[in-house]
Amino acid sequence: MIAIIGAGPAGLMAAQVLSDAGYAPTVFDAMPSAGRKFLQAGRGGLNLTHAEDFTLFCSRYFEAQSFLQPALDSFTPNDMTLWAQRLGFETFVGSSGKVYPLEKKAAPLLRAWLLQLKANHTQFKMKHRLVAWSKDIWQFQTPDGLKDYSFDAVILALGGASWPRLGSTGAWTKILKDNGLSISPLKPANMGFNVTFSKVFKEKFSGTPLKNVELSFTDINGNTQSKLGELLVSEYGVQGSLIYTHSKLLREQIEKKSPFTVYLDLFPHRSEGKLKQQLSASRGKQSLSAFWKRLGLEGVKASLLREVLEKELLIQPELVAKTLKKFPLTLESFRPIEEAISTAGGLAFENLDQGLMLRDFPNVFCAGEMLDWEAPTGGYLLTGVMGQGKQAALGLLKLLQKEE
Numbered sequence: 001m002i003a004i005i006g007a008g009p010a011g012l013m014a015a016q017v018l019s020d021a022g023y024a025p026t027v028f029d030a031m032p033s034a035g036r037k038f039l040q041a042g043r044g045g046l047n048l049t050h051a052e053d054f055t056l057f058c059s060r061y062f063e064a065q066s067f068l069q070p071a072l073d074s075f076t077p078n079d080m081t082l083w084a085q086r087l088g089f090e091t092f093v094g095s096s097g098k099v100y101p102l103e104k105k106a107a108p109l110l111r112a113w114l115l116q117l118k119a120n121h122t123q124f125k126m127k128h129r130l131v132a133w134s135k136d137i138w139q140f141q142t143p144d145g146l147k148d149y150s151f152d153a154v155i156l157a158l159g160g161a162s163w164p165r166l167g168s169t170g171a172w173t174k175i176l177k178d179n180g181l182s183i184s185p186l187k188p189a190n191m192g193f194n195v196t197f198s199k200v201f202k203e204k205f206s207g208t209p210l211k212n213v214e215l216s217f218t219d220i221n222g223n224t225q226s227k228l229g230e231l232l233v234s235e236y237g238v239q240g241s242l243i244y245t246h247s248k249l250l251r252e253q254i255e256k257k258s259p260f261t262v263y264l265d266l267f268p269h270r271s272e273g274k275l276k277q278q279l280s281a282s283r284g285k286q287s288l289s290a291f292w293k294r295l296g297l298e299g300v301k302a303s304l305l306r307e308v309l310e311k312e313l314l315i316q317p318e319l320v321a322k323t324l325k326k327f328p329l330t331l332e333s334f335r336p337i338e339e340a341i342s343t344a345g346g347l348a349f350e351n352l353d354q355g356l357m358l359r360d361f362p363n364v365f366c367a368g369e370m371l372d373w374e375a376p377t378g379g380y381l382l383t384g385v386m387g388q389g390k391q392a393a394l395g396l397l398k399l400l401q402k403e404e
């Protein structure tokens with residue numbers, strides 16, 4: 001029996017490649033149904049991949065790029081679109097280059113995928129939680145108690161440790177460590193950061209987007225990072241795409257020394273001089289708020305100013321202009337892995353060969369978020385995990401063909 005353990009997008013893609021090749025793999029998963037995190041990903045709009053230049057696309061995987069390149073080459077953003085089309089779903093490219101299925105939903109895609117897999121002889125054993133592995137014995141906790149299985153070949157696709165209620169708990173790290181494999185500590189990726197805002201500010205602006213701002217900071221290698229985008233004020237601090245893009249570099253800075261201050265340009269399209277000039281104009285009998293509003297300084301941006309400047313300083317045009325262009329946002333710490341969108345760390349690449357097979361355990365392959373890599377949001381995660389699922393299955397096929 002060929003087993004795939006983990007019915008997330010990595011495991012399902014492995015099943016697709018194997019069943020397309022005429023095999024009938026069995027997919028095991030701890031949860032009662034497959035692809036729960038994939039479904040959750042669809043709640044905020046299922047971002048399948050990204051339409052940017054492929055070289056730039058591949059650079060989003062940081063230092064893991066070279067190891068992941070074969071997976072990215074075997075399942076490119078274009079292949080993702082073709083995959084969705086094969087299931088009957090057209091995709092579109094959003095204004096930021098992100099690629100979505102037309103309805104942006106995951107549920108219809110997942111339903112069609114599972115139907116296709118089942119029709120193609122993939123079998124599913126749900127509520128089977130892998131709890132131990134020793135030599136050829138794979139032990140599962142099932143509704144009928146513990147069950148031992150032995151397999152001809154196994155693909156592990158057990159996911160990371162974010163959103164554990166969806167099935168990926170990271171408990172596999174112990175099982176793999178017990179077999180002598182090296183694991184980098186699991187850490188949150190694409191997560192929010194705690195910021196000490198006043199209670200009033202948090203109550204008023206939690207859930208409010210801060211659009212069109214530029215975030216800048218110096219990373220641990222001394223490089224200046226700067227990017228335009230949107231972040232979201234939340235009950236604990238900040239989250240959102242602009243923060244997630246930099247979550248790796250920000251996490252590294254905070255691990256080195258916390259708190260860590262980044263800077264926001266709240267008016268990236270207006271120079272400091274222009275702002276100063278506008279703020280220096282006579283406001284007559286207008287209140288300060290009404291005057292600011294005329295300049296476009298209102299809502300969350302105006303309140304941010306009040307968070308860092310004493311009342312009597314708010315009438316100093318030079319200081320206000322300076323603060324608007326370089327607003328200090330002090331990140332105290334990052335949010336826990338349970339809340340993060342994805343996971344950094346995992347099974348170290350040194351355990352694996354180029355076909356994603358464990359060097360010490362021929363016939364056992366690993367793929368997906370459980371490996372030691374990370375990428376920002378933007379469709380890089382799903383493309384990466386599905387590419388690795390495909391690569392592991394191709395590696396296994398090669399092995400099976402050699403054995404035949």
Ligand SMILES: Cc1cc2nc3c(=O)[nH]c(=O)nc-3n(C[C@H](O)[C@H](O)[C@H](O)COP(=O)(O)OP(=O)(O)OC[C@H]3O[C@@H](n4cnc5c(N)ncnc54)[C@H](O)[C@@H]3O)c2cc1C
Binds near residue numbers: 042
């Ligand atoms: C809120 C949210 C939104 C997201 N949005 C996007 C998006 O728009 N675009 C994007 O590219 N990515 C997105 N992601 C990330 C993406 O969903 C994941 O990167 C992807 O699901 C990881 O795939 P995987 O197959 O490696 O792991 P998972 O999807 O986590 O699947 C692993 C499977 O293994 C099973 N498992 C774990 N341990 C065991 C065990 N011991 N025994 C048996 N089974 C086990 C789990 O139950 C699970 O089904 C989002 C994630 C979240 C949380």
